[in-house]
Amino acid sequence: MARDLQGTQQFYGAVLGWKFRPARLGDGWTVAKLDGVPVAGIGTLTSDLPVAAAWTPYFAVDDADEAADRIRERSGTVAVGPVSFPSGGRGALVADRDGAVFGIWAGGVSADWRVGHGPAPAWLELRTRDAFESAIFYGEVLEWATGRAGCCEVSYEDDQVVLRQGGEPVARLNGGITEAAAHAPETRPRWHVYFRVPDLDEAIEAAAASGGTTLSTIMSSATDRWVNLRDPEGAMFTLTTARAEPGA
Numbered sequence: 001m002a003r004d005l006q007g008t009q010q011f012y013g014a015v016l017g018w019k020f021r022p023a024r025l026g027d028g029w030t031v032a033k034l035d036g037v038p039v040a041g042i043g044t045l046t047s048d049l050p051v052a053a054a055w056t057p058y059f060a061v062d063d064a065d066e067a068a069d070r071i072r073e074r075s076g077t078v079a080v081g082p083v084s085f086p087s088g089g090r091g092a093l094v095a096d097r098d099g100a101v102f103g104i105w106a107g108g109v110s111a112d113w114r115v116g117h118g119p120a121p122a123w124l125e126l127r128t129r130d131a132f133e134s135a136i137f138y139g140e141v142l143e144w145a146t147g148r149a150g151c152c153e154v155s156y157e158d159d160q161v162v163l164r165q166g167g168e169p170v171a172r173l174n175g176g177i178t179e180a181a182a183h184a185p186e187t188r189p190r191w192h193v194y195f196r197v198p199d200l201d202e203a204i205e206a207a208a209a210s211g212g213t214t215l216s217t218i219m220s221s222a223t224d225r226w227v228n229l230r231d232p233e234g235a236m237f238t239l240t241t242a243r244a245e246p247g248a
Helices: 005-016 064-073 131-142 200-209
Strands: 019-022 029-034 037-043 058-060 077-084 090-095 101-106 123-127 153-157 160-165 168-174 190-196 224-230 236-242
Touching: 005 019, 005 029, 005 037, 005 200, 064 077, 064 090, 064 101, 064 131, 077 101, 101 190, 123 131, 131 153, 131 160, 131 168, 200 224, 200 236
Parallel strands: 058 101, 123 168, 190 236
Antiparallel strands: 019 029, 029 037, 077 090, 090 101, 123 190, 153 160, 160 168, 224 236
16 A cells, blocks of 8 residues: 555566556556566555555455454454455455454455465565464464365474465564564564565665665575565565576
């Protein structure tokens, strides 16, 4: 969600190479595409909504109303909805018990929208107080690890709860946020999105030239390099790229 739809499209077009088309949700919404595949949606925040620009993940559910009931039953918050949209879907904007915001969506979901698949976002990360407790909340609300066809598998790896779909990692849950850090924008419990780029240094330069802000140094592991950024309206995200193979 952003206040300047045109400016936001220009920023992410320059940084990530996205193209845009109108969304079926109505005026003020657009769908970002990469290589012809939809990868994200951007909607306009109205002036009367005191909400910060931010990336928010939406999880597919079979029934939005039933999922919203499960969220309330487990002390989560349903802020908006469930409401029906012209596209035929039904969704809601909600938050978990620690205040991390996410969405639920039922109906009209294409398999091309899957995180971790093709040009879509690389993965999602929940930054929270207690990863194991959060995994129980989301597992019950979104029916993870239930054994039904198409559901996600959950495992505990390297002090993280890892969510996989079809064997591929799509989300990670990381605990450790303290009470003192829970109120700062950079460290409060929240969902965070990782976007993959072919050239990290080039993307960082494009972000800076388009009004973005670098929030960290470039970090690395044996397989990846990544950096945290903020777009011109303050929405935080991470760019990541695979490390070159030795000798490549």
